[in-house]
Amino acid sequence: MRVQLSGVHVEIGGVSGVDLEVEPGEFVGLVGPNGSGKSTLLRALYRARRPDAGTVRVDGDDVWRTLSARRSAQRTAVLAQHSTDGFDFTVAELVATGRTPHRSAPAADREIIARALERVGMTGRADRPYATLSGGERQRVLLARALAQQGDVLVLDEPTNHLDIAAQLELLELVHELKITTLAALHDLNLAAAYCDRLYVLAAGRVVAYGPALDVLTPALLLEVFGVRAHLGLNPLTGRPNLTFATGDPR
Amino acid sequence: MRRAWTAVRAAPCPSRTERPQLSSPHLISERRYPLLVVLLLAAVPVLLVAAVTYGAVDLPAADVWRVITAHLTTGRPPADVSGIDNEIIWNSRAPRTVLALIAGAGLAVAGAILQTVVRNPLADPYVLGVTSGASLAAVAVITLGSVAGLGVSGAAFVGACATLALVLALGSRRGALTPTRLVLAGVALSYLLQGATSYLQLRAQPDQLAGILFWLLGSVAGARWSDLTAPGVIVVACTGWLLLQGRRLNALLLGDETAAALGVHVHRFRLALLAVAALVTAAVIAVAGGIAFVGLIVPHAVRLLVGPDHRRTLPLIAVTGGLFLVAADLAARTLSPPLELPLGILTAILGTPFFLWLLRRESAVA
Numbered sequence: 183m184r185v186q187l188s189g190v191h192v193e194i195g196g197v198s199g200v201d202l203e204v205e206p207g208e209f210v211g212l213v214g215p216n217g218s219g220k221s222t223l224l225r226a227l228y229r230a231r232r233p234d235a236g237t238v239r240v241d242g243d244d245v246w247r248t249l250s251a252r253r254s255a256q257r258t259a260v261l262a263q264h265s266t267d268g269f270d271f272t273v274a275e276l277v278a279t280g281r282t283p284h285r286s287a288p289a290a291d292r293e294i295i296a297r298a299l300e301r302v303g304m305t306g307r308a309d310r311p312y313a314t315l316s317g318g319e320r321q322r323v324l325l326a327r328a329l330a331q332q333g334d335v336l337v338l339d340e341p342t343n344h345l346d347i348a349a350q351l352e353l354l355e356l357v358h359e360l361k362i363t364t365l366a367a368l369h370d371l372n373l374a375a376a377y378c379d380r381l382y383v384l385a386a387g388r389v390v391a392y393g394p395a396l397d398v399l400t401p402a403l404l405l406e407v408f409g410v411r412a413h414l415g416l417n418p419l420t421g422r423p424n425l426t427f428a429t430g431d432p433r
Numbered sequence: 434m435r436r437a438w439t440a441v442r443a444a445p446c447p448s449r450t451e452r453p454q455l456s457s458p459h460l461i462s463e464r465r466y467p468l469l470v471v472l473l474l475a476a477v478p479v480l481l482v483a484a485v486t487y488g489a490v491d492l493p494a495a496d497v498w499r500v501i502t503a504h505l506t507t508g509r510p511p512a513d514v515s516g517i518d519n520e521i522i523w524n525s526r527a528p529r530t531v532l533a534l535i536a537g538a539g540l541a542v543a544g545a546i547l548q549t550v551v552r553n554p555l556a557d558p559y560v561l562g563v564t565s566g567a568s569l570a571a572v573a574v575i576t577l578g579s580v581a582g583l584g585v586s587g588a589a590f591v592g593a594c595a596t597l598a599l600v601l602a603l604g605s606r607r608g609a610l611t612p613t614r615l616v617l618a619g620v621a622l623s624y625l626l627q628g629a630t631s632y633l634q635l636r637a638q639p640d641q642l643a644g645i646l647f648w649l650l651g652s653v654a655g656a657r658w659s660d661l662t663a664p665g666v667i668v669v670a671c672t673g674w675l676l677l678q679g680r681r682l683n684a685l686l687l688g689d690e691t692a693a694a695l696g697v698h699v700h701r702f703r704l705a706l707l708a709v710a711a712l713v714t715a716a717v718i719a720v721a722g723g724i725a726f727v728g729l730i731v732p733h734a735v736r737l738l739v740g741p742d743h744r745r746t747l748p749l750i751a752v753t754g755g756l757f758l759v760a761a762d763l764a765a766r767t768l769s770p771p772l773e774l775p776l777g778i779l780t781a782i783l784g785t786p787f788f789l790w791l792l793r794r795e796s797a798v799a
Contacts (some may be wrong), residue, residue, distance in 0.1 A: 216782030230693035255696025
C-alpha cells in the first residue's frame with residue numbers, strides 16, 4: 183500500500199507542512215535531531231495525533247476523514263520504542279492484542295499468533311511472561327504483534343532505542359526481510375543509511391532533504407542539520423554506506 | 434578484557450531478568466480457567482443460602498429453602514413457616530444478601546475498569562471522587578433534611594454524578610483526558626468534599642451520627658426489595674457491556690498510543706468507560722454507602738490468578754466481588770451479635786494487609 187502525507191501540520195509537536203511518500207514495498211527512513219517532529223509525524227500516520235492541517239492517505243484513503251480508527255489499524259501496524267507497559271502479559275497474550283482491530287476468531291487468531299511468533303524466532307517463548315525477556319526479545323515480540331495485526335504498512339518509531347548492537351541489527355534485518363511498506367523513524371544514521379531505500383531528513387518540523395541515503399547524507403547537510411562534521415564512506419564489512427562523525431567545530 | 438566482555442554478554446541486564454514475583458506464569462492456566470468459573474458460579478447459590486440462614490438468629494436451612502422457593506414460585510409465603518421467620522428470611526436477609534452480591538460485583542468491576550483507564554494499580558471506584566460527592570450529599574440530607582424531594586439514596590446518586598462531571602471538566606485539557614490529571618483532579622476534589630462532610634458531621638445531632646457513620650462506612654442492612662431494582666439493572670447492564678470490551682480494554686492497558694495503533698478511539702473509549710464505571714459506583718453507593726476496598730483488592734486478586742487479560746478477568750471479578758461482599762456481610766452480622774458492624778470495617782480489615790502487600794510488590798517492580 184502507498185502512504186502519502188501532504189501538507190501535514192501538527193501544532194503541538196511542531197510539524198509544519200510535511201509532504202512525504204512511501205511507495206508500496208519501500209523501506210523509508212525518517213531522520214532528524216531530537217524534537218524535529220519525527221514521532222509526531224508518525225503519530226499522525228497511525229492515527230494517534232490528529233493533524234491540524236493536511237491529509238494522510240494510506241492506499242488512497244484519508245486516514246483521518248475516511249477511515250475509522252479500526253479500519254486504519256487494519257492497514258497500519260506500529261512498532262514503537264521499548265516501553266514498560268504490558269508487563270504482566272505473557273508473550274502470546276501480548277501478540278494477541280495485535281488482533282484487536284479484527285473480528286474475533288479464536289482458532290484462526292491462534293494460528294496467526296503462532297505464525298507471527300515463528301516469523302520473529304520467538305516460538306518457544308509463547309508462554310513466557312513478557313517482563314522476563316531481554317530488550318531485544320521484547321522488541322521482536324512487539325514486531326510479532328505488528329505482524330499479527332496484518333497491516334500492509336509498518337510504522338517504526340525508533341524501535342532500536344535501548345537495544346544492544348546485535349539486537350539492533352537483528353531487528354532491522356528482520357524488518358528488512360519482511361519486504362512490507364515501512365516508514366521508520368531512526369535515531370542512528372548508520373542504521374538508517376544501511377537499511378532504508380530512501381531517507382527523509384526532518385529539521386524543526388520541515389523536510390529539508392529526501393532521497394537515497396548516499397545522496398542525502400552529505401557532510402554539508404549533516405553539519406547544517408545535526409551540527410556535526412561527518413565523513414560518508416562504505417562499511418568495509420557490509421559494503422553499505424557508513425558515516426563517521428566528529429564534533430562541529432574542527433579543533 | 435575480552436573475558437570481561439563475554440561475562441557481561443552472558444548475563445544481560447540482571448535488573449530486568451530478576452523479577453521472581455512477576456516471572457511466574459499465571460497461577461491458573463488457560464486450560465483450568467473454565468473449572469474456576471464453574472466453581473465460583475456454583476459457590477454463589479451456596480453462599481446466598483448460607484447468608485440467609487445464619488445471623489443473629491440461626492434458622493433451619495430447610496425453612497430458608499422453603500421460603501425462598503415459595504416466594505419465587507407462588508409469590509406468597511409458605512403456610513408452614515412462622516410469620517416472623519418468613520419476615521426475617523424474605524424481607525430482611527434475602528434482600529440485603531442480594532444487595533451485597535450486586536454491590537460487590539459492581540464495585541469490583543468498576544474498580545477493575547478504573548485501574549485500567551487510569552493505568553494505576555492503586556485506583557479504585559472512589560479515585561475519581563465520586564464517593565465523596567455521594568457522601569456529602571447523603572450526609573447533607575441526613576443532617577439538614579431532604580433537598581428537592583430527594584431521599585438519602587437519590588441525593589447520593591445526584592452527588593456522585595455531579596462530582597464526576599466536575600472531575601471530568603477539571604481533568605481534561607484541550608478536550609483530552611489524561612490519566613494523571615484525572616486522578617489528581619479526583620483526589621483534590623475528594624479532600625474538599627470530605628472537609629465539607631466533616632463539617633456537617635460536627636454540626637449533626639447525636640442521634641444522627643450513627644446513621645451517618647453507617648452510611649460512610651457502607652452497609653446493606655435495611656435493604657428492601659424495592660431498593661434493588663435500580664442498582665441491579667445498572668450493574669447487570671454495565672457489566673454486560675464491559676464484558677464485550679475485553680480486547681479493547683487490553684489495548685488500553687498498553688498505553689494510549691499503542692491502543693490508537695490497535696484501532697481504539699482512545700478518547701471516546703476512555704470517556705465511555707469512565708461514565709460506565711461512575712454510573713455503576715453511583716448506583717451502588719447510593720443504596721449501600723461507601724464500602725471500601727472491594728473495588729481495589731478483588732481485581733488484583735483475580736489478576737494474580739489468571740493474568741491481566743480482561744476477557745478472562747472481568748467475569749471472575751464480577752462473581753468474586755459479589756461473593757466477597759456477601760461473605761463480608763455475613764461476617765458483619767455474626768461476628769459480635771447482637772451488634773452489627775458496618776461493612777467498611779470488615780472490608781478494611783481484610784483489605785489493608787492486602788493493600789500494603791500490593792504496595793510492596795509495586796515498589797519492588799518500580
